[in-house]
Amino acid sequence: MKRYSAFAIAREALRHHTGWERAWRSPEPKAKYDVIIVGAGGHGLATAYYLGKNFGITNVAVIEKGWLGGGNTGRNTTIIRSNYLQDPSAAIYEKSRSLYETLSQDLNYNIMFSPRGVLMLAQTQHEIRGYKRTAHANALQGVPTEWIGPGKVKEICPIIELNGPRYPVLGGLWQARGGTARHDAVAWGYARACSDMGMDIIQKCEVTNVRTERGKVVGVDTTKGAIDCDKLGGVVAGHSSVLAEMAGFRLPMESVALQALVSEPIKPAMDIVVMANTVHGYLSQSDKGEMVIGGGTDAYNNYTQRGSFHHAEETVRALIETFPMLSRLKMLRQWGGIVDVTGDRSPMLTKTPVEGMFMNCGWGTGGFKAIPGSGWAMAELMAKGESPLTDEFSMWRFKEGKFIDESVAAGVAH
Amino acid sequence: MLILDCPCCGVSGEETEFHAGGEAHLKRHSVGSTDDQFEEYLFMRENPHGVHLERWRHNNGCGKWFHAARCTTTLEVFGTYSAQTYEPPQEIKDAISARRPGWSWRNFS
Numbered sequence A: 001m002k003r004y005s006a007f008a009i010a011r012e013a014l015r016h017h018t019g020w021e022r023a024w025r026s027p028e029p030k031a032k033y034d035v036i037i038v039g040a041g042g043h044g045l046a047t048a049y050y051l052g053k054n055f056g057i058t059n060v061a062v063i064e065k066g067w068l069g070g071g072n073t074g075r076n077t078t079i080i081r082s083n084y085l086q087d088p089s090a091a092i093y094e095k096s097r098s099l100y101e102t103l104s105q106d107l108n109y110n111i112m113f114s115p116r117g118v119l120m121l122a123q124t125q126h127e128i129r130g131y132k133r134t135a136h137a138n139a140l141q142g143v144p145t146e147w148i149g150p151g152k153v154k155e156i157c158p159i160i161e162l163n164g165p166r167y168p169v170l171g172g173l174w175q176a177r178g179g180t181a182r183h184d185a186v187a188w189g190y191a192r193a194c195s196d197m198g199m200d201i202i203q204k205c206e207v208t209n210v211r212t213e214r215g216k217v218v219g220v221d222t223t224k225g226a227i228d229c230d231k232l233g234g235v236v237a238g239h240s241s242v243l244a245e246m247a248g249f250r251l252p253m254e255s256v257a258l259q260a261l262v263s264e265p266i267k268p269a270m271d272i273v274v275m276a277n278t279v280h281g282y283l284s285q286s287d288k289g290e291m292v293i294g295g296g297t298d299a300y301n302n303y304t305q306r307g308s309f310h311h312a313e314e315t316v317r318a319l320i321e322t323f324p325m326l327s328r329l330k331m332l333r334q335w336g337g338i339v340d341v342t343g344d345r346s347p348m349l350t351k352t353p354v355e356g357m358f359m360n361c362g363w364g365t366g367g368f369k370a371i372p373g374s375g376w377a378m379a380e381l382m383a384k385g386e387s388p389l390t391d392e393f394s395m396w397r398f399k400e401g402k403f404i405d406e407s408v409a410a411g412v413a414h
Numbered sequence B: 001m002l003i004l005d006c007p008c009c010g011v012s013g014e015e016t017e018f019h020a021g022g023e024a025h026l027k028r029h030s031v032g033s034t035d036d037q038f039e040e041y042l043f044m045r046e047n048p049h050g051v052h053l054e055r056w057r058h059n060n061g062c063g064k065w066f067h068a069a070r071c072t073t074t075l076e077v078f079g080t081y082s083a084q085t086y087e088p089p090q091e092i093k094d095a096i097s098a099r100r101p102g103w104s105w106r107n108f109s
Ligand SMILES: Cc1cc2nc3c(=O)[nH]c(=O)nc-3n(C[C@H](O)[C@H](O)[C@H](O)COP(=O)(O)OP(=O)(O)OC[C@H]3O[C@@H](n4cnc5c(N)ncnc54)[C@H](O)[C@@H]3O)c2cc1C
Pocket: A038, A039, A040, A041, A042, A043, A044, A063, A064, A065, A066, A067, A068, A069, A070, A071, A072, A073, A074, A075, A076, A077, A078, A079, A080, A205, A206, A207, A208, A235, A236, A237, A238, A239, A243, A258, A259, A260, A294, A335, A336, A337, A338, A339, A363, A364, A365, A366, A367, A368, A369, A370, A414
């Protein structure tokens, strides 16, 4: 692999850009791999990357039914933060956020991490207490966040209306090192690095069956034929229940549509990320100038990657009270993704009833921020059979009542 | 946008008139049940790619609960039926079979 650098740009400029290589190979599948990862979203690719980088396991295939990064990884609003409430969450989300800080250098691929700061607004008394509690929990966890008053909110976000008639802004939880990144680049950067380590990324290849012998996984059937493996990682987000069914077990999870929309591009108006959980909306401005807006999920099971119109309408209607200038903007595009929601709004990084098969799923509405940390932890789980970062995230915690309840920290989709 | 027919009051309305209530025909395990049974009831879900039987409430209407048979990959509604039953009635099963031959959901087909 030729490295990307300022020198490479200059060299290519002088020879009419004829020397750029493809970022990753597109091989045909081999008969057998040590590890197969199903799903080339951010989490699947990051899992493969850290299997190679941290454990030297490179006889790996990542199998993707569509195009890599075409699932939720390429559909999300890219908010990165780690100000969760529970200790196991803080551990994996902060690991992830800190890996994002140097991911561009690590991958030699500009993922445009922009730690512009994330502000979660408190618009009710209940939220004030909730966020102060989170700030204290974060202090104990070593995650720098702070509670700020309305004056500071207005200072860092001048377009905000503090005195909304229904939901005045009473303060907020501020994480200065949260922010955004370029979602496609995260998938592409990991894919390029995996391919460079000799891993095969096989796109347009759907896994249709999981083959087991005496309770142990032996391979998968795909639209490109049967492929054997010693270990299997299922990292397919909204389709996790479908993959689990192929392997003969069920998951405590439901798949629903979450949508986002962007406005026409405008001049720089807001240089932070704002989340307003009470009115159920969140907002940032992309480098192109579009206001990127997200809201809540639909309530019913759905695999269509389309959200319902009234949800988009509710999100925008709620946000314009706090951001009146938005009412003048035209909305350009809207899209949806199918998110995998668990009962406690926390993910599962887990062994399964099938020996040798692991699942990494349940990231629901908020897993973009977790991609590097999740890949790191899942690789350790798959290579060693356990990881301190995944211990608490087993699929059996629901039976044991050991929830990692983030339904407050995750309040709105994120 | 989904259009549902409320079998309780007969009104046909679009989805903003209703509230989705999750998977239907769950067994509501209670006092004296095992951890496995509670997990089944509270957390384990079919989450099918295809035919789904689910609960809805006509909350901006008559306020009553009912059941719907719907496809999660096309959003087609095959029919709605009373919630006072352990199993979809034959005409609902037939309506699903007409559109999805060979369908199954838990032990119904
Ligand atoms: C509108 C929206 C906004 C969001 N906003 C945020 C946000 O601001 N911040 C945040 O942190 N998170 C956010 N999220 C959540 C985040 O996008 C996801 O949690 C994350 O991208 C999941 O990554 P993944 O790799 O697990 O899944 P995906 O990127 O969905 O990848 C799974 C892949 O598996 C493939 N697959 C499925 N079944 C099969 C099969 N049988 N065979 C082969 N391949 C298969 C799919 O094609 C897909 O490419 C948002 C999500 C949505 C939809």
